[in-house]
């Protein structure tokens with residue numbers, strides 16, 4: 001990218017968009033946004049906007065992927081061409097394939113997969129507007145969409161990011177819910193996910209370097225934000241069913 005690295009990403013405890021280190025962006029979670037899908041959800045983290053649609057359990061193709069004792073949850077993550085400022089090349093590249101693989105692995109941990117042998121559950125995650133942290137927004141959307149589809153689940157998956165960004169003296173500060181300038185110019189960013197009721201971490205990806213102390217400080221801050229995400233997920237699911245029962 002041609003732009004120059006800004007002199008700082010945080011100054012006097014304020015990030016470039018005015019947030020404090022532990023603040024997540026304004027969040028919105030909605031279910032039932034795609035009628036043709038068995039389950040669906042939309043998640044917004046600030047300007048990052050992601051939709052997830054779930055189909056299945058259904059026949060699995062190609063057949064050699066079939067497992068006799070379980071279903072396969074297959075996530076397909078895609079960033080749409082108009083989701084970023086410079087049009088993105090359509091279709092899955094190396095990045096999308098890698099993200100799809102890790103999100104699939106993460107989502108499989110939340111579902112009672114042995115209940116539907118020889119099938120697939122397909123989860124399409126489409127980023128319609130990208131301002132960083134799209135994979136974690138996608139995981140939150142996918143998990144709500146799977147619950148909306150009525151799949152038997154051990155837990156919801158809750159997910160967010162945290163990172164390390166520099167102040168005007170070059171010192172690093174841990175922050176929650178990384179947005180684009182912080183992802184581009186920050187010192188590190190971490191995407192992770194958790195099954196909150198089982199207290200189990202099910203995804204951890206890191207770019208850059210942090211010390212052990214910084215890592216745990218960031219994790220503690222981000223875990224607080226996961227509580228809010230979980231509450232918003234549950235509220236979104238309840239809202240749909242309350243409206244449906246009127």
Ligand code: ADP
Pocket residue numbers: 084085086087088089095130131132133134135136180183191
């Ligand atoms: P995440 O979106 O999960 O944080 P990355 O760290 O790979 O994943 O990407 C960070 C951000 O960089 C994206 O959310 C998006 O805003 C931007 N980005 C990623 N890939 C592209 C691309 N091919 N073209 C333009 N912007 C991109």
